Amino acid sequence: MPKMKSHSGAAKxxxxxxxxxxxxxxxxxxxxxxxxxxxxxxxxxxxELVAASDVRSINRxxxxx
Numbered sequence: 071m072p073k074m075k076s077h078s079g080a081a082k083x084x085x086x087x088x089x090x091x092x093x094x095x096x097x098x099x100x101x102x103x104x105x106x107x108x109x110x111x112x113x114x115x116x117x118e119l120v121a122a123s124d125v126r127s128i129n130r131x132x133x134x135x
Contacts, residue, residue, distance in 0.1 A: 073134075080131035084120065092120035092128050 084092050098106075099114035106114075120128060 076134060077131035080128060081135060084128055084132060084135070086135060087119070092125060093117045094120050 084094055087093050095117055096114045099111070103111060
């Protein structure tokens, strides 16, 4: 059986943590930043862990990551 292909878009958006959980970047940090407060922009900068309900679908999209 041939190898499965990873979903290119998902592979760019999600990465693993050291403990094997999935992490993702926060939304709303790309443009229209002038009206957002410094505190809001600072919180957007980091990353979030993917919700438990979405982990199964990400594992299917990115099987080898």
